[in-house]
Ligand SMILES: O=C(O)CCC(=O)C1=CC=C[C@@H](O)[C@@H]1C(=O)O
């Protein structure tokens with residue numbers, strides 16, 4: 001059942017969390033948290049997302065707060081380190097925040113940076129972590145991806161390249177031209193009308209799946225069962241609350257071969273609860289309650305709170321219109 005808007009509004013907090021390192025162009029992460037009978041939920045679509053896309057993030061928050069997590073098959077989840085597009089000198093300091101991890105995901109193809117910057121950053125990561133993957137966020141053309149991935153693999157293997165190009169057709173062509181590099185789809189799944197299309201078309205060896213954009217933990221689990229390729233559960237730069245849903249989904253997956261991108265709590269300078277600690281490269285899959293004093297201290301400016309409440313209302317109407325939870 002879709003809760004009434006009033007019930008969603010009753011337990012709302014909007015917070016603005018400062019980041020330790022600039023990531024995907026932001027240095028503060030705004031998040032709307034809501035409380036329901038089963039716990040807390042997080043509604044935090046990135047500001048530039050339209051309501052059509054953002055409504056699934058609300059469906060996910062409602063699942064967490066009104067239904068709770070699915071049954072777990074494991075209690076801890078291996079995570080990867082996430083390395084933003086920093087200069088090589090900052091790599092050791094970032095990796096030090098991820099104790100015991102054996103996989104790192106490195107951001108590449110950052111606007112304004114060069115292939116040499118990417119090669120140098122990946123080299124610095126390889127010196128410290130055995131398994132390296134890169135994420136280009138769709139920033140390369142096919143030719144540029146061939147050139148960049150050839151350079152990046154000339155010094156060592158890549159576990160995979162995440163969303164090297166923007167479109168499914170480009171990913172298909174890239175896989176044909178560069179069969180030795182495994183390709184993972186992220187945006188082609190989480191921002192697509194049909195999240196199965198990229199794999200069916202032969203554009204991905206691995207699927208990156210995120211709870212909030214896919215509409216919740218159970219929708220993620222259903223999709224993972226249909227995809228037929230290994231999945232990596234990742235965060236959407238979640239607060240400690242949203243991360244609980246990502247960890248719960250990862251803990252419920254029958255097959256989980258690779259480290260998950262759920263260690264991004266380390267990129268936040270402040271969070272709404274005492275941070276989960278990575279131990280031996282893994283996080284415990286437990287839910288965390290936000291602390292009242294932190295919610296207060298980190299609360300967003302009134303104008304931003306109003307913006308988020310209006311967005312909540314519009315997305316609630318969108319879910320109602322499609323009969324979600326009816
Ligand atoms: O996968 C990870 O290691 C962390 C999550 C992560 O990289 C992302 C989270 C949120 C927004 C995205 O731009 C970004 C990604 O592209 O995967």
Ligand SMILES: [Mg+2]
Nearest residue numbers: 135162163186
């Ligand atoms: Mg990605």
